[in-house]
Amino acid sequence: MYTEPTTFSAEAYFASQPPPPTLQHDIERVREFAKRQKQEGRKVVLVTSGGTTVPLELNVVRFLDNFSAGTRGATSAEYFLKAGYAVIFMHRQFSLQPFSRHYSHSTNPFLDFLDIEPSKDGNTPVISVTPSKRSDLLEVLTMYKDVHKAGTLHTLTFVTVDDYLWLLRAVSQELSVLGRNAMFYLAAAVSDFFLPRQRMSEHKIQSGKGRLSIEMDQVPKILKPLVDEWTKDGYIVSFKLETDDNLLLPKAKAALKRYGHQVVIGNDLHRRKYEVVFVSPKSPSSKTTTDQSDDEFEEYWLRIPIPDTSGNVSPHQVKEIEEDIVAELLKRHSAWIDQAKTTS
Amino acid sequence: MYTEPTTFSAEAYFASQPPPPTLQHDIERVREFAKRQKQEGRKVVLVTSGGTTVPLELNVVRFLDNFSAGTRGATSAEYFLKAGYAVIFMHRQFSLQPFSRHYSHSTNPFLDFLDIEPSKDGNTPVISVTPSKRSDLLEVLTMYKDVHKAGTLHTLTFVTVDDYLWLLRAVSQELSVLGRNAMFYLAAAVSDFFLPRQRMSEHKIQSGKGRLSIEMDQVPKILKPLVDEWTKDGYIVSFKLETDDNLLLPKAKAALKRYGHQVVIGNDLHRRKYEVVFVSPKSPSSKTTTDQSDDEFEEYWLRIPIPDTSGNVSPHQVKEIEEDIVAELLKRHSAWIDQAKTTS
Numbered sequence: 275m276y277t278e279p280t281t282f283s284a285e286a287y288f289a290s291q292p293p294p295p296t297l298q299h300d301i302e303r304v305r306e307f308a309k310r311q312k313q314e315g316r317k318v319v320l321v322t323s324g325g326t327t328v329p330l331e332l333n334v335v336r337f338l339d340n341f342s343a344g345t346r347g348a349t350s351a352e353y354f355l356k357a358g359y360a361v362i363f364m365h366r367q368f369s370l371q372p373f374s375r376h377y378s379h380s381t382n383p384f385l386d387f388l389d390i391e392p393s394k395d396g397n398t399p400v401i402s403v404t405p406s407k408r409s410d411l412l413e414v415l416t417m418y419k420d421v422h423k424a425g426t427l428h429t430l431t432f433v434t435v436d437d438y439l440w441l442l443r444a445v446s447q448e449l450s451v452l453g454r455n456a457m458f459y460l461a462a463a464v465s466d467f468f469l470p471r472q473r474m475s476e477h478k479i480q481s482g483k484g485r486l487s488i489e490m491d492q493v494p495k496i497l498k499p500l501v502d503e504w505t506k507d508g509y510i511v512s513f514k515l516e517t518d519d520n521l522l523l524p525k526a527k528a529a530l531k532r533y534g535h536q537v538v539i540g541n542d543l544h545r546r547k548y549e550v551v552f553v554s555p556k557s558p559s560s561k562t563t564t565d566q567s568d569d570e571f572e573e574y575w576l577r578i579p580i581p582d583t584s585g586n587v588s589p590h591q592v593k594e595i596e597e598d599i600v601a602e603l604l605k606r607h608s609a610w611i612d613q614a615k616t617t618s
Numbered sequence: 619m620y621t622e623p624t625t626f627s628a629e630a631y632f633a634s635q636p637p638p639p640t641l642q643h644d645i646e647r648v649r650e651f652a653k654r655q656k657q658e659g660r661k662v663v664l665v666t667s668g669g670t671t672v673p674l675e676l677n678v679v680r681f682l683d684n685f686s687a688g689t690r691g692a693t694s695a696e697y698f699l700k701a702g703y704a705v706i707f708m709h710r711q712f713s714l715q716p717f718s719r720h721y722s723h724s725t726n727p728f729l730d731f732l733d734i735e736p737s738k739d740g741n742t743p744v745i746s747v748t749p750s751k752r753s754d755l756l757e758v759l760t761m762y763k764d765v766h767k768a769g770t771l772h773t774l775t776f777v778t779v780d781d782y783l784w785l786l787r788a789v790s791q792e793l794s795v796l797g798r799n800a801m802f803y804l805a806a807a808v809s810d811f812f813l814p815r816q817r818m819s820e821h822k823i824q825s826g827k828g829r830l831s832i833e834m835d836q837v838p839k840i841l842k843p844l845v846d847e848w849t850k851d852g853y854i855v856s857f858k859l860e861t862d863d864n865l866l867l868p869k870a871k872a873a874l875k876r877y878g879h880q881v882v883i884g885n886d887l888h889r890r891k892y893e894v895v896f897v898s899p900k901s902p903s904s905k906t907t908t909d910q911s912d913d914e915f916e917e918y919w920l921r922i923p924i925p926d927t928s929g930n931v932s933p934h935q936v937k938e939i940e941e942d943i944v945a946e947l948l949k950r951h952s953a954w955i956d957q958a959k960t961t962s
Contacts, residue, residue: 327683333861333887335807339671339683343712367724368687368712374727380711380775383718384728385762388755401747401755411732411745418729431724463679466825477862478887481810481836490830517677518821543677543822 282470284494287439291471294437297444300430304362304448307428311360316426317455317607319359320445322462323347324366326435328469330488335478337434338490342463344369346513346546346596350459353600355421359457362449364430364441366462372427373418376410387411435465439496446504454611456508457603458500463515468493497533507614509607510535517543526553527571536610539599548595549577552602576602626814628838631783635815638781641788644774648706648792651772655704660770661799661951663703664789666806667691668710670779672813674832679822681778682834686807688713690857690890690940694803697944699765703801706793708774708785710806716771717762720754731755779809783840790848798955800852801947802844807859812837841877853954854879855947861887870897871915880954883943892939893921896946920946 282290311318324347325340348370351361355372363372370378377384387407391400403411421427430445432438449456467490479486497512512529516522519542526538530553537554552574578595626634655662668691669684692714695705699716707716714722721728731751735744747755765771774789776782786804793800811834823830841856856873860866863886870882874897881898896918922939 331861335685335859335861335887336809337683337685339681341679341681368722371727374729377728378712384721385718385759388759390756390759390763398752399756401752401759403745408742408745412734412743415729415732415734415745419734465680467830477865478860480865485836486811486832486834488830488832488834490832492825492829515679516822517675517679521821521824543679 282491282494284496284499287494291436293440297440300441301444301448303428304445307362308448308451312452316358316360317457318362318449318452319354319457319459320362320364320449321347321351321354321459322364322442324369325463326366326438326465327433328435328465328467328490330469330474331478332474332476333478338465340463340465342369347461348372348375349594349596350461350600353597355426357600357604360426362428362430362445364432364445367431367433373414376414435468435493438462438464442496443504446500446508449508450505453507454509454614456505457607458508458510460512464493466493467491497535501533501535509610511537511539511603514538514540515543523553523573530555530571537606548580550595550599551575625836626838628840628843631838635780637784641784644785645788645792647772648789651706652792652795656796660702660704661801662706662793662796663698663801663803664706664708664793665691665695665698665803666708666786668713669807670710670782670809671777672779672809672811672834674813674818675822676818676820677822682809684807684809686713691805692716692719693938693940694805694944697941699770701944701948704770706772706774706789708776708789711775711777717758720758779812779837782806782808786840787848790844790852793852794849797851798853798958800849801951802852802854804856810837811835841879845877845879853951855881855883858882858884859887859890867897867917874899874915881950892924894939894943895919
């Protein structure tokens with residue numbers, strides 16, 4: 275008989291919730307990818323991106339979701355690739371992806387910048403790119419093709435929070451072979467709550483029977499085993515999104531105290547595109563502990579001018595804050611790698 | 619003081635839940651569109667598509683959602699346009715859209731079929747379409763441009779179930795000027811439940827405080843006032859999606875009895891791409907009533923062969939069930955229009 279835990283530890287979670295059917299296949303691809311990048315001497319970053327769902331039914335029609343188009347993750351992945359990192363892009367199905375993100379169907383639909391030119395010789399007409407769009411597209415397309423040729427981008431897809439948790443554990447274990455050369459950039463908006471499979475209804479919940487009551491359990495704090503067990507040497511960046519400013523710094527510091535990882539990037543829902551704060555222990559070598567006082571953390575604010583949203587500016591002329599976030603992390607990651615060399 | 623109704627009638631709903639800020643602007647565009655289509659003698663179909671969200675917070679981070687990529691709606695809209703209808707495509711933000719749906723970023727990313735040809739004269743390289751993709755793209759692009767030129771597609775966007783309900787009411791009222799020449803093809807997966815604004819928390823719900831309990835109210839049955847008040851002459855097609863086969867026909871018939879509209883298209887979650895059932899009153903002139911017996915309805919099953927998913931077939935060679943659904947509805951809509959001429 276299944277007896278439900280009162281709260282789920284990571285261990286209890288994985289013992290009771292089933293893995294996604296494609297897990298083994300995904301693990302093998304990641305293993306090959308990590309091995310090749312190690313041989314070729316590249317640093318590797320795992321970028322997680324997009325929201326996770328919490329299905330309410332086994333034959334899922336309804337689910338709880340977290341707001342995220344995947345902009346932060348997709349944009350950052352591009353800058354990591356530009357900087358020479360190999361990227362495992364683990365994203366929510368249908369969320370934005372590096373490169374194609376520039377051509378969302380809603381804001382910049384690609385059909386709008388293709389022209390049909392009547393053929394000169396009476397044969398089939400020719401499709402061409404509208405002149406004003408050519409240089410932007412050429413830049414994106416060139417980078418896209420270079421990355422594919424170099425084999426430095428590996429994409430993984432998740433939908434539910436369960437998919438996400440299983441994949442994160444597996445990928446972090448595989449990346450441990452890279453030691454300090456692996457970075458974890460955990461930008462996905464992961465649900466704090468889930469509905470254990472044992473409590474899901476089989477079929478679509480019927481309406482017409484009054485109110486709907488849902489009771490969800492807390493998702494285990496996955497950063498703890500990630501830091502302590504799965505990837506002891508990885509450089510770990512987590513994100514904290516809040517809508518209440520007063521909570522941002524206290525919650526970022528609480529996360530560092532609790533999990534002992536390297537940096538929390540805090541962002542406010544409404545200002546996240548032009549302001550973030552890096553919160554980290556003052557001395558990166560000192561292990562954070564739960565009894566650490568708040569003045570042992572440093573805050574580094576990163577801001578860019580609020581972008582012109584008049585629509586007159588080409589998307590490629592707009593500064594993206596992810597460019598600066600990634601640049602700052604490259605420095606910190608290098609220092610983290612060097613530090614190990616000094617002490618060993 | 620706000621006193622919450624025990625159950626929400628449509629009237630109580632609109633009296634207590636705020637309209638989306640863009641509603642007035644959207645209404646004016648729809649009014650112009652309907653007027654022009656009427657002048658030009660076109661039939662108009664409102665296609666709703668995609669799922670609706672139910673935000674849990676005013677500064678929304680978490681929401682309940684309904685599974686729907688928007689395939690049914692986007693595909694059907696294309697066939698209505700091909701048949702000469704003007705289409706109001708009212709869809710969930712980021713769900714699939716007519717034409718661009720053929721080039722999803724996940725399954726058929728457009729960057730993959732663009733080539734960079736080195737320039738012959740030493741200038742900028744030229745972007746061209748991969749030869750094997752040209753004819754499919756030319757077909758889609760030609761239709762896309764024709765529709766834009768003719769001005770027969772008007773797109774509206776919703777996110778929440780609240781946006782959806784306000785928009786549906788407004789659009790149906792505007793389309794009433796078209797009388798029987800308006801069709802309503804309500805393919806969106808609309809939430810049966812919502813959280814009244816008055817009960818939402820202002821900020822992101824915090825974790826770390828045990829289980830999450832959500833209690834939601836029933837969304838008012840909007841088909842009732844749609845049929846009885848907002849658009850008395852429109853031809854109304856609603857959809858019923860179930861995961862339990864045994865519920866499909868009873869629920870479709872119950873909906874017709876309750877709302878008295880023209881047809882319910884029933885589909886099973888797992889077979890919806892190759893099997894649907896049209897359920898309608900046997901005599902289209904007879905008004906359905908709640909005391910109608912089940913044998914006064916007719917069922918018309920529409921099936922296509924289960925498609926080859928080996929991936930070797932061009933998307934344009936695969937038969938889409940929406941082609942047949944739309945063809946069947948065109949006949950029924952014409953009969954509905956003619957019937958009014960005979961009796962008047």
